[in-house]
Amino acid sequence: MKKKTKLALFIACVCITAVGTVIWFVWNKPHRSVEKEKGIKVTAEQLVIDYELSDSVANSKYLDKAIAVSGKVAATAVNQDGQNTVTLQSASLLSSVYCTLKKGQPVPAAGNTVSIKGICTGKLSDVVIIDAIVEQ
């Protein structure tokens, strides 16, 4: 009887530890990393056209997806939290592609053509890309 109780206690302990470990790993899983994702290739012009045509259709295609946007750098800046931002030119006068770079990324010079890969969070005035890396 005593042996059985001991065994039951042991099994219970193992189970609790296992469940605890799994919960800990799920809870503390790392953030998504855009470097490891392939990314949908699109030009800044096309991305803005798609969003100007239909927000909802474009969102189904791009929202929360990793996308690699190529285009000409119109401007660069530093935001309120010290993150670097890059605006990619489009054919539209009203909208561009506004990218916020990850820390440590090289900032391309205005006028250069680059490809920036990041996560699309939809369109406000501009199409917004965040957590981005500079590919070339």
Added chain:
Amino acid sequence: MKKTLLILLLAVMCTTSQAQKIFQTKSGKVKFFSSAPLENIEAVNNQVDSKLATNGQLVFMLGIKGFRFENATMQEHFNENYMESTKYPKAVFGGTITNLAAINFDKDGTYNTSVTGELEIHGVKKKVSIDGTIEIKSGKVSVKSKFNIKLSDYNIKGSLIGEKIAKEVEVTVDCKYD
């Protein structure tokens, strides 16, 4: 669509009346905070799109998926279980300053202000009145505000850790205009 019209309206008003000026930013900041028993919930959005016109009109827009949490699981729950951000990707506020006469955009200073308008979160629109400050410093404008949002007002229910989060969250707005 409504927002686009509002922005266009702002733009038109700017060109027709020389006295009006529009300040804008695409990198404003909105933070929210909620105390929870296990871990405080805190997230920041650094891509807040805002326009402020000297006639008192004010617009804020942000993408819900742009909120960044320290904890990735929390970020996932926030998007999937609470905000349903694929269905409702944006939050928008459009309103007007009610004490415009008290603000001199040409004179440096910090002005207390009150704004009334419509706040849309999670697909629910609600009339709100929010207090804040407008700071003018050598021609640069910044807006700050802190207010509480009741989750039930916007039909926000959490299905996973539903009971554990506060019924109200604190929202902090900090926008420096170009």
